[in-house]
Structures are given as structure tokens and as C-alpha cells.
Amino acid sequence: MERITLSSNTVVSAAADLADEAGFEAVTLSAVARRLGVRAPSLYSHVRDLEALRDGVAALALGELSRRVAAAIAGRAGHDALDGFATAHREFARDAPGRWQSLQRRAGDAVVRSDAARQIVTLNQAVLRGYPVPEDQHVHAVRLLGATINGYLALERIGGFDHSSPSSEVSWRKTVQALDTLLTTWPRENP
Structure with missing residues (x-):
């Protein structure tokens, strides 16, 4: 076996691949070390601990x-941007299930302060610019979008919609349309 040059990126990438293959809960320091053909103590030069690896x-x-x-x-703007936003999340959850699972937990400070987190915030704001949601209400709209999209994807992932008709695809379209309607008619007053 060819010796791998370890770096933080190599270790995290191996952990992400393991998460996609075996589930996020399978990500441990020893499992990642085995995957990389090294002993677990070798990883501590590149990640502080398991939480840092998962972050x-x-x-x-x-x-x-x-x-x-x-x-x-x-x-895109309005419904088209919202549909693209929601669909990108759904496809990511399907294509990279372990990576998506990593986002379904409380994020550590390093994740919250990351460039990627700032980019996601910027993209949420870009979608909301297509709607009459006052800027001081964006946090509520972002929470609504996150809760609805992630909740739907979590239920779809565990087969929660498999036992009845119509298909989850029909309900997904209805959900995105309902979010569009809600954002279009966002209440003006702050309760």
C-alpha cells in the first residue's frame, strides 16, 4: 500500500468519504485511521479530537x-431561486448522505465562523431578496426554510413517505410552492 501524506484536508476528506459510505456516526478517529492506513495517534497532528474531525x-x-x-x-429570483436552493439541498442530501448528516448536528465554533458558513448565509439572503420579506425578518425566514427543507429531507431519508400515495416528489413540489407562497405573503408586522 502506498504511503499517504497526511494533512488536515486529507484526514477530513477521508472522514467525509467514510460518512457517505457508512453513515456519519461511523466517523471515529480509529475508523479514519484504518481507512488511511495509519494508527489513530498519527491523526492528532492534523485534528485536535473527534469533535474537531466531525466539525x-x-x-x-x-x-x-x-x-x-x-x-x-x-x-434566478423568486420561485425559481427558491426551487434551485431547495433542490440543491435535496440533491446534496441524496448524493452525499454522510456529509448531509454532518450538517444535522450542532455545529462547533470553527464551522460557524467558516467561510463556507458565511457563503451559505449570503446565498440564503440572495434567495430572500426575491421576496418582500423585510430584512429584519430574514432570520425568521431562514429558520423556516432550514426547518422545512431539512425536516422534509430527514423524513424522506428514513422512508417516512414511502407508505402512501402520492409520491414524495409530488409533496416536495407542493412544499416548495407553499414556501414560495409564504415568502411572497410574509407578514409585515413584527409580533
């Missing part, structure tokens, strides 16, 4: 997600 996967995932979202909303 690294989350930051990597945010970066990848932000690039997908940016491409999906480029040149």
Missing part, C-alpha cells in the same frame, strides 16, 4: 453545499 466534515460539507446552491440560484 471538519461539516465545514467541508457546507463548502460543497454552498457551491451547489450558488450554481442552482445563479441568475
